[in-house]
Amino acid sequence: MAQTIALTRSPKDVEKLAEQFKALGDGTRLSLMMAVAAGENAEACVCDLTPETGLAQSTVSHHLRLLVEAGLLTRTQRGKWAFYALTKDAQKLLK
Amino acid sequence: MAQTIALTRSPKDVEKLAEQFKALGDGTRLSLMMAVAAGENAEACVCDLTPETGLAQSTVSHHLRLLVEAGLLTRTQRGKWAFYALTKDAQKLLK
DNA sequence: ATCTTACATTGACATTGTTCGATATGACGA
DNA sequence: TCGTCATATCGAACAATGTCAATGTAAGAT
Numbered sequence: 001m002a003q004t005i006a007l008t009r010s011p012k013d014v015e016k017l018a019e020q021f022k023a024l025g026d027g028t029r030l031s032l033m034m035a036v037a038a039g040e041n042a043e044a045c046v047c048d049l050t051p052e053t054g055l056a057q058s059t060v061s062h063h064l065r066l067l068v069e070a071g072l073l074t075r076t077q078r079g080k081w082a083f084y085a086l087t088k089d090a091q092k093l094l095k
Numbered sequence: 096m097a098q099t100i101a102l103t104r105s106p107k108d109v110e111k112l113a114e115q116f117k118a119l120g121d122g123t124r125l126s127l128m129m130a131v132a133a134g135e136n137a138e139a140c141v142c143d144l145t146p147e148t149g150l151a152q153s154t155v156s157h158h159l160r161l162l163v164e165a166g167l168l169t170r171t172q173r174g175k176w177a178f179y180a181l182t183k184d185a186q187k188l189l190k
Numbered sequence: 191a192t193c194t195t196a197c198a199t200t201g202a203c204a205t206t207g208t209t210c211g212a213t214a215t216g217a218c219g220a
Numbered sequence: 221t222c223g224t225c226a227t228a229t230c231g232a233a234c235a236a237t238g239t240c241a242a243t244g245t246a247a248g249a250t
Contacts, residue, residue, distance in 0.1 A: 005132045005189045022120025027113045037100045056240055080196050080247055094100045175217055175226045
């Protein structure tokens with residue numbers, strides 16, 4: 001049998017899923033996610049990600065915050081650097 | 096080995112994927128997709144979908160058009176009715 | 191202590207998106 | 221042909237989003 005779609009999701013789950021899709025529904029953010037996944041140890045810091053996008057550092061920081069709030073990235077501070085990595089949810093949605 | 100993320104996607108594919116995520120990144124549209132998937136023969140017409148959303152018919156029609164344009168729904172006219180069904184892409188993203 | 195580096199936050203602005211009412215289109219029935 | 225039903229399109233109001241420059245914060249270096 002082919003893959004089936006989960007039809008019975010609670011309204012809360014639907015809202016969370018919609019938020020995650022919305023977070024991924026932007027070219028810049030999707031590229032950021034793929035850059036993080038491609039990074040060493042599947043993580044990356046803002047200083048690595050900013051040049052790739054060609055956008056202002058504040059803009060990149062803003063997008064990363066949205067991705068964390070959506071439950072798609074984790075943030076870990078190590079020294080001066082903030083490292084971002086994909087969550088399980090993100091791995092599932094992007095596989 | 097755990098599921099891996101496709102890291103090497105062309106910019107065109109990234110843009111298309113982002114468009115699909117964006118289309119799903121709205122509570123109303125995501126609910127519409129699930130309602131279609133739950134419909135008899137995994138399809139549904141606007142007359143069935145409109146009451147479920149509580150929105151104006153024109154609004155539902157607009158959202159359905161966006162989902163078709165994103166490659167997530169197909170549209171088939173049968174008599175007076177327009178039937179919408181999930182594409183392969185949609186089944187993959189929602190499974 | 192001061193400076194620099196890495197990142198986050200704020201405020202402003204232009205763009206895009208959601209929604210509706212009104213109207214148009216197109217198929218079927220009387 | 222005329223009316224009705226199902227759906228699509230249009231135009232406008234209003235909300236949400238993406239972006240930047242400027243500024244704030246916090247950690248390490250000098």
